[in-house]
Amino acid sequence: MTEIPKEEFILKCTSACAGCPSTLILRYVLKAAGADTVLVVPACCTSVIQGIYPNTAVNVPVYNVAFAAAAACASGMSEAFQKAGKKTNVIVYAGDGGTVDIGIQALSGAFERETDFLYICYDNEAYGNTGMQRSGSTPIGARTTTTPGGKVHAKKDLDAIVAAHNPSYLATACAAYPQDLFKKVQKALTLRGSKFIHVLAPCPPGWRFSSEMTVEMGKLAVRSGLWILYESEFGKVTINGPSKAAMIKPIPIEDYLSVQGRFKGIDRKAIDALKSQAEQRAKHLQKEAEGIC
Amino acid sequence: MLTIATGNKAVAAAVKEVKPYVIAAYPITPQTEIVEQIAEYVTSGELDSRYIPVESEHSAMAACIGASITGARTFTATSSHGLLYMHEMVNWAAGARLPIVMANVNRAIGPGWNVWAEHTDAFQERDTGWLQVYVSTVQEAYDTTLMAFRIAEHADVILPVMVNLDGFLLSHSMQSLDTLNAGDFVPPLHLPHAIDVLNPAGYGTLTGPDEHFRFRWEIEKAMRRSRKVIAETERDFAERFGRSYGVAEEYRYEDADVVVIAMGTLGKEAEVAVDLLRNEGVNAGSLRIRWLRPFPDLDLSGREVVVIDRDYSFGFGGIIAQSLMARQRVDLYSVIAGLGGQEVTYDDIAGFVRERRPGTELWFGVNGNV
Amino acid sequence: MYEIRIHSRGGQGGVTAARLLALAAFRDGKYATACPFYGAERRGAPVVSYVRIDDRPIRVYSQIRNPDLVIVLDPSVMEVVDVLHGLKRHGKVLMNGTTTEKIHGAPAFAVDLTGIALREKLVIAGSPILNTPVLGALAKMGIISVDSAKSAIREMFSDERNVRAAEAAFQELVI
Numbered sequence: 001m002t003e004i005p006k007e008e009f010i011l012k013c014t015s016a017c018a019g020c021p022s023t024l025i026l027r028y029v030l031k032a033a034g035a036d037t038v039l040v041v042p043a044c045c046t047s048v049i050q051g052i053y054p055n056t057a058v059n060v061p062v063y064n065v066a067f068a069a070a071a072a073c074a075s076g077m078s079e080a081f082q083k084a085g086k087k088t089n090v091i092v093y094a095g096d097g098g099t100v101d102i103g104i105q106a107l108s109g110a111f112e113r114e115t116d117f118l119y120i121c122y123d124n125e126a127y128g129n130t131g132m133q134r135s136g137s138t139p140i141g142a143r144t145t146t147t148p149g150g151k152v153h154a155k156k157d158l159d160a161i162v163a164a165h166n167p168s169y170l171a172t173a174c175a176a177y178p179q180d181l182f183k184k185v186q187k188a189l190t191l192r193g194s195k196f197i198h199v200l201a202p203c204p205p206g207w208r209f210s211s212e213m214t215v216e217m218g219k220l221a222v223r224s225g226l227w228i229l230y231e232s233e234f235g236k237v238t239i240n241g242p243s244k245a246a247m248i249k250p251i252p253i254e255d256y257l258s259v260q261g262r263f264k265g266i267d268r269k270a271i272d273a274l275k276s277q278a279e280q281r282a283k284h285l286q287k288e289a290e291g292i293c
Numbered sequence: 294m295l296t297i298a299t300g301n302k303a304v305a306a307a308v309k310e311v312k313p314y315v316i317a318a319y320p321i322t323p324q325t326e327i328v329e330q331i332a333e334y335v336t337s338g339e340l341d342s343r344y345i346p347v348e349s350e351h352s353a354m355a356a357c358i359g360a361s362i363t364g365a366r367t368f369t370a371t372s373s374h375g376l377l378y379m380h381e382m383v384n385w386a387a388g389a390r391l392p393i394v395m396a397n398v399n400r401a402i403g404p405g406w407n408v409w410a411e412h413t414d415a416f417q418e419r420d421t422g423w424l425q426v427y428v429s430t431v432q433e434a435y436d437t438t439l440m441a442f443r444i445a446e447h448a449d450v451i452l453p454v455m456v457n458l459d460g461f462l463l464s465h466s467m468q469s470l471d472t473l474n475a476g477d478f479v480p481p482l483h484l485p486h487a488i489d490v491l492n493p494a495g496y497g498t499l500t501g502p503d504e505h506f507r508f509r510w511e512i513e514k515a516m517r518r519s520r521k522v523i524a525e526t527e528r529d530f531a532e533r534f535g536r537s538y539g540v541a542e543e544y545r546y547e548d549a550d551v552v553v554i555a556m557g558t559l560g561k562e563a564e565v566a567v568d569l570l571r572n573e574g575v576n577a578g579s580l581r582i583r584w585l586r587p588f589p590d591l592d593l594s595g596r597e598v599v600v601i602d603r604d605y606s607f608g609f610g611g612i613i614a615q616s617l618m619a620r621q622r623v624d625l626y627s628v629i630a631g632l633g634g635q636e637v638t639y640d641d642i643a644g645f646v647r648e649r650r651p652g653t654e655l656w657f658g659v660n661g662n663v
Numbered sequence: 664m665y666e667i668r669i670h671s672r673g674g675q676g677g678v679t680a681a682r683l684l685a686l687a688a689f690r691d692g693k694y695a696t697a698c699p700f701y702g703a704e705r706r707g708a709p710v711v712s713y714v715r716i717d718d719r720p721i722r723v724y725s726q727i728r729n730p731d732l733v734i735v736l737d738p739s740v741m742e743v744v745d746v747l748h749g750l751k752r753h754g755k756v757l758m759n760g761t762t763t764e765k766i767h768g769a770p771a772f773a774v775d776l777t778g779i780a781l782r783e784k785l786v787i788a789g790s791p792i793l794n795t796p797v798l799g800a801l802a803k804m805g806i807i808s809v810d811s812a813k814s815a816i817r818e819m820f821s822d823e824r825n826v827r828a829a830e831a832a833f834q835e836l837v838i
Contacts, residue, residue, distance in 0.1 A: 036490050040359065053504055056495030061488045063362055064497035065355065066381050072352030076315055076359030076367070077488075079343035083314045083365065088490055106355065109348030296818075297682075297689045297697075323701070408701070462724045467682050467697040469689055558724040565722050638725040 002179055005031050014057040016049045019211030021175035021201035021218070022122050023049055026093060028178045029120060030060060032185035037089040038063060038077060042070035042103060044095030045129045046122075068102045070094050071110035074117045082116065089118065089189055096123040096137035100156045111165035111194045118188050118195040121158065122175075124203035132206045139226075140277075141270030142262045144206075150266060154277060159198055163232065168193035171231035174200040176218025180240060184231060191233075200227045208261020220256040222246055225278045230285055237288040247282050298470040300463035303431045304370065304396045304456065305330035307438035308340075310475045313394075314365035315343045317353040322408045323460040324372040324398040331368075350375040354382030354393075361391040362496065364487030366442065369393070372460060373400035373414045380418065386453045387422025387512065389497065390486065392445035393453040396438065399427075399557065399603075400460040401633040409634020410459040412556060412604040416585075416612050422512045424454040424519055425585040429542075429561040431468035434458050436536055437583075440526050443479045447526075449518040451485070459557045459603075461634065473534055516587050523584065540589040542581040545571065549578025551646055552593065554613065555601040556582050559631055559642075563601070566642035577646055588616060593623045599645050603631040610654055626650055630657035664717040665806070666727045670746050671736035671793070673708045679819070680736065680794035681712035687798060687807040687815035688716040696721045709740040716806070730754060732806070736776070736793045741765060757800060759793060774800045774836040783824045783831070792828075795820065799829030803836040 009030035016023040022045050030037065039062045041047060047064055051057045065073045070092045078090045094103060099121040107119065126144050127133040134144040136156040143150050163170055168191045173181040181199065188195035202217035204210065209217055221227035222242050229240040239247070253275055257263040298306065305327050308316070316335075318328035334340035343360075347353045350371050357367040371379065376397055386393050401411035415425060424444065428434045434456070441454040458464055488496070500508070523540060531537035544564045546552065553563045560581025570577035582589060602611025609615055614627035626649040631637045635658060645655070654663040667684065671677030681697035688695035699712040713727045729749045734757045735741065747756070747769060756763070756771040761778075763771035780791035798812040807815075812833075816825045 035493075038488055038490065048499060050495050050498050052499045052501060053495070056498055058495065059493055061490060061493045062495045062498070063359070063488065064495070065358065066385055068351060069355035069358075069382060069385075072347060072349075072355035073359035075345055075347070075352070076317065076356030076361070077363055078359075079345055079356075080315050080360035080363040080365035080367075083343050084363065105348060106352050109352055112348070113345065297686050297695070459724075461701050462698070465699055465701060466724065467685050467695075468721070469694065561722040562724055636725055638728075639723060 002183055004028070004179070004182055007031065009059045011057045011059055013051070014049045015051055016045070017205055017211070019204040019214040020045070020049070021124065021203060021214050022046055024178070024214070025122050025175050025181065025199050025201060028182045029091065029093065029185050032182045033089050033091060033189060035060060036087065037091060040065060040070050040074045040077065040090065040092045042094050042098040043067040043129065044098050046093055046095070048129060067098055068106060070098060070103055071106040071115070071119060074119070075110045075113065075115045078115050078117045090116070092117065092119045094119070094121055095128065096121060096125060097127045097135040100136040100158045104161070108165065111162065111167055111196070114193045116192055116194070118185070118197065120197045120199060122199045122201040124201040124206055125155070126206050128203055128206050140273050141266040143264065144262070150270060154273065162196045165194070166235065167196050169195040169231070169233055171196070172198045172200070172227070172229055174218045174222055174227055174229060175202060176215045176222065177229065177242060180229060206262070209259055213259070217259070220251070220259065223251045224253040224256040225250040225282055226253055226256060226274065228282060228285055230289070237285060239285055239289050247286065253278065294472045296470055296472065297467050298431055299326065299465050299467050300431050300434045300458045301326035301398070301465065302330050303435040303470050304438050304458070305334070306470070306472050307435045308368050309334050310439060310473065311366065311442045311479045312340065313342050313368040315345065315357065315360035315367045317345045317347050317356040317367070317369040319347050319350050319353045319371070319375065321350070321372045321375040323400060323464045324370050324375070324396070326464065327370040327396055350379040351382055354379040354386060357393045358382060358386055358389060358391055361386070361393050361484070362389065362488050364482065364484040366446070366482045367393050368395070370396040370398070372398040373402055376414050376418060377402065383418050383423065384421045388508070390451045390512070391453060392451055392482065392484070394438070394441045394445055394456065395453065396456045396458065398460045398464045399457050407633040408460065410462050410558070410603065411632050411634070412457070415455060415457050416604045418455070419586055422452060422516070423586065424452055424516070425457060426454065426583050427457045427556045427585065428583070429463070429558050429581060431463070431466065431470050432536070433538060434463065435470055435472065436530065436534070437538070439473070439475055439479060440530055443526050444519065444522050446479070446482045447522045448483070448485070450515050450522050452512065452515050452519065457557070462558045478530065478533060520587050538583055540584045541591060542583060544579040544581070546578035546580060548576065549596060550576040551597040551599065551649070553577065553579040553599045553601065553642060553646060554582060554617070555579070556585070556603065556613070559601055559603060559637060562637065562639050563642050565639035566646065569639060569643045570646055575646065582613065591617070593617065593621060597649065597651060598623050598625045599628060599649050600625060601628045601630050601637070601642065601645065605629050605632070614654070624651035627654040628657055629655065629661070664715055664721065665732070666730045667714040667716070667732045667734060668727050668730040669712040669714070669734045669736060670740050670744060671710055671712070672740060673710050674790060675736055676792060676794035677710055677712045677736055680734070680797050681714045683794055683798055683815050683819060684714045684801060684807065686818060687811040690811035690814050691808050693717065694719060694721050698724065700726060709744050732757065734797065735759060736797065738765065755804070757804065759797070772804070772836060772838065774832050776800070776832060779828050779831045779835070783828045785824055785828055792825070795825035796828040796832040799832030800836045802829070803833045803838060809833065
């Protein structure tokens with residue numbers, strides 16, 4: 001087992017919802033990153049979770065910035081720290097809306113410029129802060145307040161988009177696997193250049209499940225193969241243990257869908273689409289891991 | 294060193310002199326020459342700055358914000374649509390009290406595409422909390438850019454400053470330029486609220502109405518204090534380097550019965566019109582407004598005023614004319630001229646004075662008498 | 664104030680000619696401005712640039728309506744542009760070419776800048792460079808000094824062929 005530091009950077013009394021995965025993820029991100037770290041946070045749940053001025057529940061400097069601006073803001077910060085001879089970690093902590101939708105231009109620019117930073121997208125598959133509207137990251141079939149009949153379009157393949165920028169490190173993680181997340185953040189921060197971690201964040205109010213089920217929901221996502229844990233260091237892909245097991249013997253994706261209110265009434269077509277996307281993705285990653293493509 | 298240069302190159306040379314840590318760059322006509330020249334300086338090693346070739350103006354300002362909050366001196370340049378595209382972050386920079394300096398090469402806003410001079414681009418940013426200054430010569434572009442860093446970073450101000458120069462008319466005109474060894478004229482930046490990992494704080498967290506209101510009042514106070522800082526900076530600049538400009542530059546103003554007010558290159562051209570009118574026996578003078586924010590206190594009492602706005606607010610009029618009328622009772626003839634690079638000669642300006650109709654507004658060249 | 668309008672086509676170096684001329688005048692101790700009139704034109708379109716020279720600071724930014732001198736770097740623009748428009752009563756014309764026969768009603772001088780550039784192999788991307796040799800012709804006309812013409816060229820270009828081309832134009836122009 002990896003030794004996880006006892007030091008806490010998320011203080012008690014955040015404004016997060018009960019069972020919030022974003023807070024859980026950030027807790028381990030900061031344990032891995034340590035005190036010499038600045039977070040850049042665009043508009044997202046974490047903007048609220050920190051608390052209300054003059055209080056803050058995060059014990060590293062947090063720079064809150066406009067929705068579309070996180071990766072660009074971090075670019076400037078990273079360059080300024082380097083110019084001043086500082087080795088401070090610059091970490092963007094952004095939701096899926098701020099990453100796959102409004103923030104993708106800045107994200108693309110920062111990765112193209114090989115900005116020395118870590119970009120973490122915690123993905124609850126909708127605009128959570130504004131009350132669960134669909135984002136480009138919402139899966140097909142999911143009901144949100146702007147897709148009351150279920151989303152008709154597939155989830156945007158963010159990882160493929162980021163991978164196309166040839167980052168030095170790219171990984172997926174899940175709130176239900178904090179050890180795995182911790183190790184990935186630690187590894188990412190040892191590398192220079194642009195690093196990216198995409199973390200699945202099962203959201204109790206948004207996905208409509210009870211708040212003690214967050215970890216369980218994350219595990220179901222991985223075991224069903226809908227969320228695959230892997231990492232890619234300078235392009236070399238490794239599929240991580242829990243997903244390797246799931247690829248051999250996945251649980252039915254219905255086991256994952258049926259426990260979430262957002263998928264209530266999902267039709268066969270959408271389920272098949274989710275299944276086939278998951279299978280294709282698994283195949284593709286397996287080939288990459290074997291060095292075939 | 295004495296040479297000749299374009300307005301754009303003068304701005305770049307001033308930036309080189311104050312050595313920002315971080316410069317964000319995105320091209321747009323007619324500003325591009327500034328970021329190209331700075332790229333040359335950085336590539337050749339003449340300027341040791343981090344040069345971030347961002348993918349948009351929104352990101353240019355965001356990158357400056359990220360750098361500035363670490364305590365780094367930062368610069369960027371833009372124009373027209375670029376300025377409007379970064380509008381959100383322009384607000385952010387001032388709200389976050391970051392002393393970023395930006396050159397804006399004034400250009401009209403589309404549609405249709407028009408790359409020539411007009412002040413409406415920067416005027417759309419006038420309520421953001423940025424100090425704004427408008428220059429009229431290559432030398433003034435250089436001197437004012439140097440002063441902008443000192444004013445922005447002054448402990449009593451800590452607000453961003455936008456240096457405006459007219460697209461093509463000044464950005465691409467070549468005139469003499471005396472570059473300086475600025476020495477300690479611009480002291481090192483000390484940002485009181487710079488990020489410090491040993492003393493972590495949250496920046497821009499959720500803020501209630503009372504605190505929000507207080508922060509806005511702090512910006513207003515800083516804006517008011519900046520008048521004194523501008524005056525001090527001008528005085529010290531004049532003592533060291535022998536040139537001064539003032540918040541508004543007067544020309545044959547003292548005994549003038551009728552005053553032409555304009556900004557940028559039109560303000561210089563107006564001086565030639567004043568000479569013409571004086572030769573005809575008209576007691577004319579001119580006043581070239583340099584600082585739009587903070588807006589100068591001008592005493593125009595007892596004079597007739599002809600204001601030339603290279604800007605407009607639809608349904609409101611020329612913004613300078615309306616701003617002056619809001620502050621004092623004055624017989625004022627409002628002329629909207631020079632939009633989209635419209636040619637306005639000193640003869641035209643003299644004509645505005647000769648045919649002035651106080652209390653009315655003229656849209657020059659389109660039979661626009663209102 | 665002495666006002667000069669330069670006619671050329673985009674890409675022929677008219678803007679640079681204006682800047683070189685302003686620099687040379689400045690080196691003569693005069694005030695000078697070079698204001699290119701930028702349109703949206705690309706390579707090949709007729710363009711104009713303006714130069715003003717004076718003993719006092721120049722405060723005029725508007726276009727030159729009544730030039731003292733018109734320089735035609737590319738005579739083919741005369742088919743589409745009235746290069747003599749607004750020329751002052753005693754204004755002059757300097758033509759790139761071997762003849763001034765197309766200019767009527769104003770004193771005109773011709774010098775084969777294109778020929779000089781080709782002889783010196785001053786060609787960029789297929790276009791002969793006209794903006795440095797023209798400075799020699801302007802020195803011959805007494806608008807700038809020979810020394811300042813050379814120093815302006817050397818400040819902007821390291822290739823000494825540019826100075827030789829200017830010297831050739833100075834020799835060849837018949838006043």
